[in-house]
Amino acid sequence: MHLDGWIFLIVSWGGILGVFIFCLIRTLGSKDSSGKE
Amino acid sequence: MAKEQWGSKLGVILAVAGSAIGLGNFLRFPVQAAKNGGGAFMIPYFAALILLGVPLMWIEWTIGRFGGGFGHSTAPGMFHTLWNKNRFIKYFGVIGIFGPVIIFIYYTYVESWLLGYSVFALVGKYNGCTTVETMSAFLKQYQGLETGSYFGGISTAYVYFLITFGLNIWIIYRGVNKGIEAVCMYALPVLFILAAFLTVRVLTLGAPNPAIPENNIANGLGFLWNPDWSKLWEAKTWLAAAGQIFFTLSVGFGIILTYASYLKKEDDVALSGLTAAVTNEVAEVIFGGSIVVPAAFAFFGAAQMLTFAAGGAYNLGFVTMPVVLQQLPFGNFFGFAWFFLLFLAGITSSISMAQPAVAFLEDEFSISKPKASLAFAVVTFVLTQPCIFWIGRGVIDEIDFWGGTLGLVIFAFIETVLFGWVFGMDKAWTEMHVGSDITIPRAYRFIIKYVTPLFLLIILASFFCFDLPGILKMKNVTDENVPYIITTRVMLVGLFVILAYLVWRAWKQKPKGGTSNAS
Numbered sequence: 001m002h003l004d005g006w007i008f009l010i011v012s013w014g015g016i017l018g019v020f021i022f023c024l025i026r027t028l029g030s031k032d033s034s035g036k037e
Numbered sequence: 038m039a040k041e042q043w044g045s046k047l048g049v050i051l052a053v054a055g056s057a058i059g060l061g062n063f064l065r066f067p068v069q070a071a072k073n074g075g076g077a078f079m080i081p082y083f084a085a086l087i088l089l090g091v092p093l094m095w096i097e098w099t100i101g102r103f104g105g106g107f108g109h110s111t112a113p114g115m116f117h118t119l120w121n122k123n124r125f126i127k128y129f130g131v132i133g134i135f136g137p138v139i140i141f142i143y144y145t146y147v148e149s150w151l152l153g154y155s156v157f158a159l160v161g162k163y164n165g166c167t168t169v170e171t172m173s174a175f176l177k178q179y180q181g182l183e184t185g186s187y188f189g190g191i192s193t194a195y196v197y198f199l200i201t202f203g204l205n206i207w208i209i210y211r212g213v214n215k216g217i218e219a220v221c222m223y224a225l226p227v228l229f230i231l232a233a234f235l236t237v238r239v240l241t242l243g244a245p246n247p248a249i250p251e252n253n254i255a256n257g258l259g260f261l262w263n264p265d266w267s268k269l270w271e272a273k274t275w276l277a278a279a280g281q282i283f284f285t286l287s288v289g290f291g292i293i294l295t296y297a298s299y300l301k302k303e304d305d306v307a308l309s310g311l312t313a314a315v316t317n318e319v320a321e322v323i324f325g326g327s328i329v330v331p332a333a334f335a336f337f338g339a340a341q342m343l344t345f346a347a348g349g350a351y352n353l354g355f356v357t358m359p360v361v362l363q364q365l366p367f368g369n370f371f372g373f374a375w376f377f378l379l380f381l382a383g384i385t386s387s388i389s390m391a392q393p394a395v396a397f398l399e400d401e402f403s404i405s406k407p408k409a410s411l412a413f414a415v416v417t418f419v420l421t422q423p424c425i426f427w428i429g430r431g432v433i434d435e436i437d438f439w440g441g442t443l444g445l446v447i448f449a450f451i452e453t454v455l456f457g458w459v460f461g462m463d464k465a466w467t468e469m470h471v472g473s474d475i476t477i478p479r480a481y482r483f484i485i486k487y488v489t490p491l492f493l494l495i496i497l498a499s500f501f502c503f504d505l506p507g508i509l510k511m512k513n514v515t516d517e518n519v520p521y522i523i524t525t526r527v528m529l530v531g532l533f534v535i536l537a538y539l540v541w542r543a544w545k546q547k548p549k550g551g552t553s554n555a556s
Contacts, residue, residue: 001259008076009262015083016318023312027050030305030474 040108041213043299046309048218053098053296053313054320055221055385057287058228060147062321063379064350066281067330071261071346073277074268079322081269081278085492086318089279092481092489093288093449094314096456098306099469101297110298110396112291112448113540120459127544131536132448133291134397137390138536139440139529140290141205142417143424143433144390148383149201150355151376153179153194158359158372163187167363169345172356180428191425198425202418205384209391210410213299217388224381225316231378232324238371239332245364252338257331260342276499279492280442285321286314287389289445294452295393308474320382328375329353336361354379391417401543420532423525430521431514438508439529443500450493457486 001009043049070078104115112133116126157163166172166187177183181191188194208216244253268274283289297306333353334342345357362371391413398409423432456465462482469477507513514522 001255002263005076005259005263008079008264009258012076012079012083013323016315016322019311020315020319023308023315026308026474027046027312030046030308 040105040110041299042301044214044218046304048214048222049296049300049304050309050312050316051221051225052217052385052389053287053293053309054316055225055228055382056292056296056389057285057313057317057386058225058320058382059285059287059386060350060354060379060383061281061285062317062325062382063232063328064325064354066285066321066325067261067328068346068350068353069277069281070326071330071342073274074265075260076262076264077266077269078274078278081275082281085275085279085282086314088484088488089492090282090286090288091311091314092485093283093453094286094293094310095307095469095477095481096453096465096485096489097288097293098297098300098310099465100452100456101294102300102302102304102306103468104294105298105300106302108400110295110400111393112294112452113397113543114400115294115298116451116455117544119455126455127540128537129448129451130291131533131540132444132451133294134393135533135536136290136440136444136448137292137393138413138417139420139436139532141387141390142420143436144383144387145202145205145417146198146421146424147351147433148380148387149198150179150194151380151383152201153197154355154359155373155376155380156197158362158369158376161369163359163372164363164369167360169356169360172360173352176355181426182429195425198421201384202414202421205387205391206410206414208384208388209395209413210407212406213392217392220388221385224385228378228381228385229320229324231374231381232320232328235371235374235378236324236327238365239328239335242332242335242365245335249338252335254331254335256339257334258327260334260339261326261330272499276496279496283445283449283496284441286317287386289449289452290390291393291448292389295396296389298396303472305472305474307469307477311475329358332361333357336364397539401539420528423521423528427521430518432521432525435522435525436529438504443505446493446497446500450490450497453485453490453493457490462486 043052070082100115100119104110104118107114107118109115109118112130113127114130116130120126154163163172163175166175174183174185175187178185178188179194181188181194184190208220210216211219240254242254244250246252287293300306330342333345337345337357345353348356358375359372362368362375365371395406395409395413398404398412399406404412424436460468462485465485466482511519511522
């Protein structure tokens with residue numbers, strides 16, 4: 001794989017994982033409608 | 038009848054993510070990326086995700102929760118509440134029931150192959166089919182297209198279909214909380230574990246054949262990720278990326294509207310919608326991009342990989358992958374992991390396709406859940422038979438175009454215009470933030486009102502200019518298949534007319550003034 005291929009892979013994976021972890025932390029940390037944490 | 042509700046926030050997110058994560062994540066995405074510029078494809082892909090996919094997610098979650106507050110779980114009622122001065126708008130909402138039903142009728146059959154193949158992998162039934170040719174013959178015999186030493190007819194496939202179909206109906210019958218949510222709470226984590234497991238196995242393959250060291254996993258990833266910048270100048274690359282985002286997120290079906298209608302008025306939609314979308318992206322870009330293409334490349338090389346990609350996603354999944362996985366130690370187990378992973382992706386999607394029609398009968402005709410599920414089962418069981426017995430006649434492709442391609446874009450365009458223009462951006466923005474756990478960037482006010490509808494118009498125009506004329510004239514249909522396609526079209530038109538009639542009946546029996554806010 002070429003260097004630019006690796007760059008695309010790392011940036012794509014990193015971006016998606018970053019947003020995923022942010023959403024997961026916020027979702028699990030928020031109160032749901034039944035009042036449970 | 039008390040309205041059903043989700044048991045937890047995580048439950049609804051997993052249900053929506055389960056609906057979005059389907060066979061396309063693992064089979065369609067890598068083929069589209071490899072054919073449309075590799076790494077460069079990710080530029081239009083992410084542009085479409087940000088400008089089309091995520092806004093549509095938020096629009097559908099918001100409309101769904103809003104409509105649910107008025108006692109409606111499906112698009113006709115929701116569109117009517119958004120624009121109650123227009124008595125025709127509810128008929129456009131029929132697309133949001135029609136699309137999922139017609140996709141369900143072929144999708145459950147394909148899903149049943151995955152259940153069958155999971156068992157075949159475990160018991161070693163296709164062991165010995167070590168070439169693409171023999172594995173292809175195995176598939177054709179299973180489908181009843183050929184007879185031979187593996188299967189004498191379609192009976193095995195039909196038994197797996199009955200099991201899969203029954204399982205879908207049973208989950209729907211159990212209801213939103215005890216059926217759909219309960220299944221997704223287990224199925225999604227298992228799906229992710231299997232996908233992670235297969236990804237690690239594939240990425241550690243190295244060069245399986247030491248005699249051909251260039252056929253290795255790094256080059257397989259390169260086949261998918263090395264950018265071909267010239268493709269960015271081609272309009273079809275951008276359309277392919279937009280199409281992929283559209284289909285992968287399950288937007289434009291009407292499914293998310295129905296799922297979101299079971300939320301409470303104060304439940305968050307902004308963070309939940311984003312979480313469901315990005316969960317789907319993990320499954321697609323990270324897992325979907327790391328299994329099929331790199332594995333097939335490492336075993337077969339670039340030239341054959343192009344042939345496989347041209348052969349379509351089903352061939353990659355049902356023919357290429359079992360051949361590849363058989364060559365690994367514990368190949369039967371990896372084969373099972375692959376097919377069961379796809380089966381879980383399939384069933385969490387198919388149950389979501391059944392829910393709008395069942396919810397429509399429950400809400401608008403006050404029919405009980407068991408009766409609504411039974412009615413749905415009878416109708417879809419009958420309609421599935423052409424997909425089973427006329428396989429190879431183009432019936433599935435025909436259904437997929439009307440329900441899974443054109444219908445989605447038309448429906449998404451209507452709901453976007455209704456939300457941003459008729460309901461009004463100020464009210465829409467306020468509604469999106471009720472109970473919200475995050476603040477949506479203000480740029481999305483502009484994107485939802487102008488950019489998303491424009492994007493959808495461009496996709497629609499390209500369908501009408503390039504795809505529709507050829508499909509209407511049956512350009513790629515052989516003479517002997519024409520009667521089958523015409524019969525399928527009559528069936529589709531008939532179903533649409535019946536659904537439109539049911540909407541008319543439902544509103545005719547409502548008291549004048551129609552809807553009241555039940556929230």
